[in-house]
Amino acid sequence: MSGLMLDDPDGTLEMLRDSVAGFAERFDGPEGFRARRDAGQDLDRTVWSAMAEAGWLGLHLPEEIGGAGLGVAEQAVLSEALGRALISEPLAQLSVFAGVLLAQGDGAERDRLADGLIAGTAIVSPAWQGRDGAPAPLVARVHGEDTVLTGALCHVSAPVSATDFVVLAEAGGDWMLLSVPAGAGGLSVDAAPTLDGAQLGQLTFRDVKVPGNAVLARGNSARAALEAAVATTRLALAAEMAGIAAEAIDRTVAYTRDRVQFGKAIASFQVVQHRLVDMWSDAEFAQAAVVNAVETLADGPGKAADLAILAAKARAGDAAVTITRRAIHLHGAMGFTDACDIGLFMKRAVALNATLGQPEELRLLFVAREGVAA
Amino acid sequence: MEAQQDWNALSDDAFREIFREWVDANCPSGLRFMRKQRPVFDEVAEWYHLLAEKGWLSPVWPQEYGGMGLDAGKHIVYVEEWARLGCPRIPDHGIGLTGPLLIQYGTPEQKAFFLPKILSGEHVWCQGYSEPNAGSDLASLRTSAVADGDGFIVNGQKIWTTLAHCANWILLLTRTSSDGPKRQNGITVMLVDMTTPGVTVRPIPNLRQETDFCEVFFDNVHVPSANVVGEVDQGWALAKAVLGHERIFLGAPSRPEYAIRRLERLARDRGAFDDAGFVARYAKLRLDLYDLGSAFERFARVLRAGGTLGPDVSVLKIFCSELYQRITEEMLTVAGEDARYWDDLPTGEGDVDAMNLYLDSRAPAIFGGSNEIQRGVLAKGVLGLPG
Numbered sequence: 213m214s215g216l217m218l219d220d221p222d223g224t225l226e227m228l229r230d231s232v233a234g235f236a237e238r239f240d241g242p243e244g245f246r247a248r249r250d251a252g253q254d255l256d257r258t259v260w261s262a263m264a265e266a267g268w269l270g271l272h273l274p275e276e277i278g279g280a281g282l283g284v285a286e287q288a289v290l291s292e293a294l295g296r297a298l299i300s301e302p303l304a305q306l307s308v309f310a311g312v313l314l315a316q317g318d319g320a321e322r323d324r325l326a327d328g329l330i331a332g333t334a335i336v337s338p339a340w341q342g343r344d345g346a347p348a349p350l351v352a353r354v355h356g357e358d359t360v361l362t363g364a365l366c367h368v369s370a371p372v373s374a375t376d377f378v379v380l381a382e383a384g385g386d387w388m389l390l391s392v393p394a395g396a397g398g399l400s401v402d403a404a405p406t407l408d409g410a411q412l413g414q415l416t417f418r419d420v421k422v423p424g425n426a427v428l429a430r431g432n433s434a435r436a437a438l439e440a441a442v443a444t445t446r447l448a449l450a451a452e453m454a455g456i457a458a459e460a461i462d463r464t465v466a467y468t469r470d471r472v473q474f475g476k477a478i479a480s481f482q483v484v485q486h487r488l489v490d491m492w493s494d495a496e497f498a499q500a501a502v503v504n505a506v507e508t509l510a511d512g513p514g515k516a517a518d519l520a521i522l523a524a525k526a527r528a529g530d531a532a533v534t535i536t537r538r539a540i541h542l543h544g545a546m547g548f549t550d551a552c553d554i555g556l557f558m559k560r561a562v563a564l565n566a567t568l569g570q571p572e573e574l575r576l577l578f579v580a581r582e583g584v585a586a
Numbered sequence: 587m588e589a590q591q592d593w594n595a596l597s598d599d600a601f602r603e604i605f606r607e608w609v610d611a612n613c614p615s616g617l618r619f620m621r622k623q624r625p626v627f628d629e630v631a632e633w634y635h636l637l638a639e640k641g642w643l644s645p646v647w648p649q650e651y652g653g654m655g656l657d658a659g660k661h662i663v664y665v666e667e668w669a670r671l672g673c674p675r676i677p678d679h680g681i682g683l684t685g686p687l688l689i690q691y692g693t694p695e696q697k698a699f700f701l702p703k704i705l706s707g708e709h710v711w712c713q714g715y716s717e718p719n720a721g722s723d724l725a726s727l728r729t730s731a732v733a734d735g736d737g738f739i740v741n742g743q744k745i746w747t748t749l750a751h752c753a754n755w756i757l758l759l760t761r762t763s764s765d766g767p768k769r770q771n772g773i774t775v776m777l778v779d780m781t782t783p784g785v786t787v788r789p790i791p792n793l794r795q796e797t798d799f800c801e802v803f804f805d806n807v808h809v810p811s812a813n814v815v816g817e818v819d820q821g822w823a824l825a826k827a828v829l830g831h832e833r834i835f836l837g838a839p840s841r842p843e844y845a846i847r848r849l850e851r852l853a854r855d856r857g858a859f860d861d862a863g864f865v866a867r868y869a870k871l872r873l874d875l876y877d878l879g880s881a882f883e884r885f886a887r888v889l890r891a892g893g894t895l896g897p898d899v900s901v902l903k904i905f906c907s908e909l910y911q912r913i914t915e916e917m918l919t920v921a922g923e924d925a926r927y928w929d930d931l932p933t934g935e936g937d938v939d940a941m942n943l944y945l946d947s948r949a950p951a952i953f954g955g956s957n958e959i960q961r962g963v964l965a966k967g968v969l970g971l972p973g
Contacts (some may be wrong), residue, residue, distance in 0.1 A: 480972040485965035493901045504880035575869035585859035
């Protein structure tokens with residue numbers, strides 16, 4: 213048994229898996245990872261455009277704004293397949309997170325961003341976190357029709373390639389989500405390389421002025437949009453990490469079957485076998501946790517779905533990180549080289565695991581939400 | 587016994603409702619959530635006979651033999667509700683082992699004679715498989731059965747025979763030949779009356795200082811040929827085949843679930859939830875249990891869809907038994923100095939049997955194929971690793 217075992221009555225999920233497999237033949241994941249890293253890029257625009265052509269970027273956006281209107285199961289299957297293929301463009305942030313924010317917003321500016329996001333012509337990057345990862349709204353002051361923004365936001369994906377940012381700001385205790393064009397006056401970008409061969413940025417706003425129609429959502433709907441984006445993206449990340457976990461164990465099984473020492477394949481040694489079994493077991497549990505989250509969320513949002521998503525992200529994160537780490541060890545000295553792909557899977561796993569909450573933090577959120585301590 | 591309806595025609599929820607309501611109303615309250623994992627027959631006889639009368643003693647036997655005829659999906663519901671309501675485990679080797687074996691491989695005479703006596707409780711069965719030198723390596727068993735006139739003469743010893751001291755029949759694996767190229771050949775399944783001269787049972791006190799397993803000695807015990815199941819020398823395949831979808835229950839979350847509720851009770855009483863270190867460790871255990879539920883569902887779904895389980899189901903047994911251990915280990919940490927005591931620990935919400943569970947949790951990682959054996963099964967059967 214392997215893969216995300218989800219009901220697929222009309223074959224959509226199978227088509228998505230095939231679509232990623234075909235894509236990976238054109239754009240090899242590990243090669244693309246190294247090329248982007250070595251070029252110091254934050255995004256491979258060629259790959260990104262091809263992903264738009266494949267119809268993946270607006271997968272979960274509602275049809276009213278030009279998306280495919282598909283559900284969480286489709287997103288999970290897509291993300292899982294991308295994880296397996298190590299196609300490491302920041303789809304979780306630039307498509308899923310940004311897409312959920314836009315889906316919850318309204319107005320002409322929202323429509324323009326959604327069109328660009330789906331087509332791959334606009335790179336819409338969410339910016340809302342402080343250094344510690346928590347929401348850190350900019351200070352917004354209202355000047356007539358305009359809004360003036362001050363402050364700094366961290367962990368922003370594709371900070372150099374972005375054409376637009378969706379930023380979190382606060383005025384008088386009210387949260388708002390605003391559209392800010394890259395290159396706006398007073399906005400500066402500091403990019404730093406990431407473990408997974410891309411760049412993240414810190415945005416500094418010094419009296420950045422945006423017009424009134426830049427507001428995409430405010431008040432409770434801004435808060436709700438952000439919460440929904442975090443939850444949906446966590447699930448996509450969980451699926452992607454479940455894919456990394458499954459691929460890493462497959463590759464390690466293949467390697468240890470081929471690698472001969474003492475006249476035997478090292479996979480014939482019991483100590484190696486039991487380690488491989490434990491890795492495989494962790495990957496199975498990650499898949500099961502993701503399926504559970506997809507199905508629980510499909511039954512509707514609420515406490516049960518919140519718990520299921522927290523569990524899935526924690527489980528898949530632990531699985532992907534520890535499996536890839538153990539996989540490097542089982543690849544021996546070869547595993548310590550940059551030429552060996554397994555190390556790239558580990559780096560990607562660590563980076564995704566650190567995104568939107570590490571396992572322990574998520575587990576603590578889970579038990580607090582469940583409330584058995586009282 | 588009441589006539590049975592077609593339970594499989596009901597939805598799982600409808601069946602759950604009916605089953606739960608009757609069980610909750612009828613299972614004696616004094617037998618719920620027993621401290622003892624394996625009570626002897628007399629301790630739970632009342633519940634056994636109530637189930638038999640209702641026709642619900644034997645969930646998976648076909649209705650023509652007096653069972654409920656549940657498919658795997660409904661059987662999962664049965665087992666889940668049983669655990670949820672804290673019903674005691676009954677001596678169930680007749681229901682779960684001998685019965686299914688006879689239904690599949692027994693002669694008409696064997697079925698007609700033995701099956702009703704299992705349901706009535708007249709025959710209480712135990713399982714004579716393991717031997718002192720044939721545990722994980724079961725196929726090396728040596729208890730010999732030598733043909734003699736109209737039967738066999740059996741000599742040898744079995745061990746770890748659960749509840750043999752309250753059983754009157756034993757399902758025995760014997761060595762009838764050692765000529766074949768493989769040790770698995772030459773093993774025969776026999777039905778042995780434990781009142782036959784030459785059978786001696788000696789209980790073995792376990793880690794919990796209870797007796798739920800025994801040694802059973804065979805000294806020139808005569809077994810009639812009519813009590814051989816299937817063909818002589820062909821018993822290994824039978825013994826293997828009888829374990830079908832039931833393998834999923836070795837990984838059912840009910841034991842760790844019970845243990846974590848007791849851990850929570852103890853932790854609330856001792857203020858452990860104010861300790862960040864405890865909360866982090868508890869959260870890991872809690873999520874492991876939650877995810878075990880998701881993984882269990884992954885296999886249950888296969889069964890509900892009419893599929894069969896592969897060797898991969900062993901993953902549940904390993905995870906479940908190791909999680910049970912980790913939870914009980916944490917209980918002792920929370921107990922602090924109180925972990926020096928044998929007795930249950932009092933809390934504001936009732937006693938917590940921390941030491942009892944700690945000791946009990948050593949067993950599931952060993953029985954039913956130790957976790958190392960299970961890992962070997964997964965390595966070969968799922969990952970296809972070379973031998």
